[in-house]
Amino acid sequence: MRLELIRQNKLKITLAREELSSYGISPESMNRDSDEAQAMFFSVLRRAEEEVGFAYANSRLVVEAMPSSGGLVIYVTKVDNEAEQKLYDHISARQNSQALNISARRRQDEQSGRTSFMAELGSFDDVVEMCHSAPTYFGGTLYAEGVKYYMTAGVGMERVLAEYGRILDENAQIIIEEHATPIIYRRAFDIIRNRFKQ
Numbered sequence: 001m002r003l004e005l006i007r008q009n010k011l012k013i014t015l016a017r018e019e020l021s022s023y024g025i026s027p028e029s030m031n032r033d034s035d036e037a038q039a040m041f042f043s044v045l046r047r048a049e050e051e052v053g054f055a056y057a058n059s060r061l062v063v064e065a066m067p068s069s070g071g072l073v074i075y076v077t078k079v080d081n082e083a084e085q086k087l088y089d090h091i092s093a094r095q096n097s098q099a100l101n102i103s104a105r106r107r108q109d110e111q112s113g114r115t116s117f118m119a120e121l122g123s124f125d126d127v128v129e130m131c132h133s134a135p136t137y138f139g140g141t142l143y144a145e146g147v148k149y150y151m152t153a154g155v156g157m158e159r160v161l162a163e164y165g166r167i168l169d170e171n172a173q174i175i176i177e178e179h180a181t182p183i184i185y186r187r188a189f190d191i192i193r194n195r196f197k198q
Helices: 017-022 035-052 082-112 124-133 158-164 170-179 188-195
Strands: 002-007 010-015 060-068 071-079 116-121 142-145 148-154 181-184
Touching: 002 035, 002 124, 010 017, 010 035, 017 071, 035 071, 116 124, 116 158, 116 170, 124 148, 124 158, 124 188, 142 170, 148 158, 148 170, 148 188, 181 188
Parallel strands: none
Antiparallel strands: 002 010, 010 071, 060 071, 116 148, 142 148, 142 181
């Protein structure tokens, strides 16, 4: 189990399949409101409070869970006021829509043989945060053009790219790769994580 405090109000939990099994759950069963899933979740939150200082009492929590390498990655965000709640409701609705679009795009890309994706990001801070959100991914090439940054990543990284930027279609990606300035080749996620701390 890995617990990472991304920000004071955001926690990332990474659980391997074996750890989930020890609680009697699977990545798929996290989508259901089972007693086992709730027990596991609050056990992990108590541990996060002790180990990384993620105090969650008296806070509303936004929970996003996604399967990852046979295990599960869970993001927990504390939402402490009405304005933040509305913002997260809006983001959640947008992400659900993006997830459907990504699934449809992935089916098309599997048929066309596409092997990488590119996201347009608004700032270098977004690039750094995205790289830290994917601690087990080491690839990627970073480009710059004007005030925008563009990051490539392999198949399976679409959701991470979509969370921090706008995924470009294949034609736009080809144009950026031909005309934008490459900053870091092939290991951008790893290099940025090591050189730029959050």
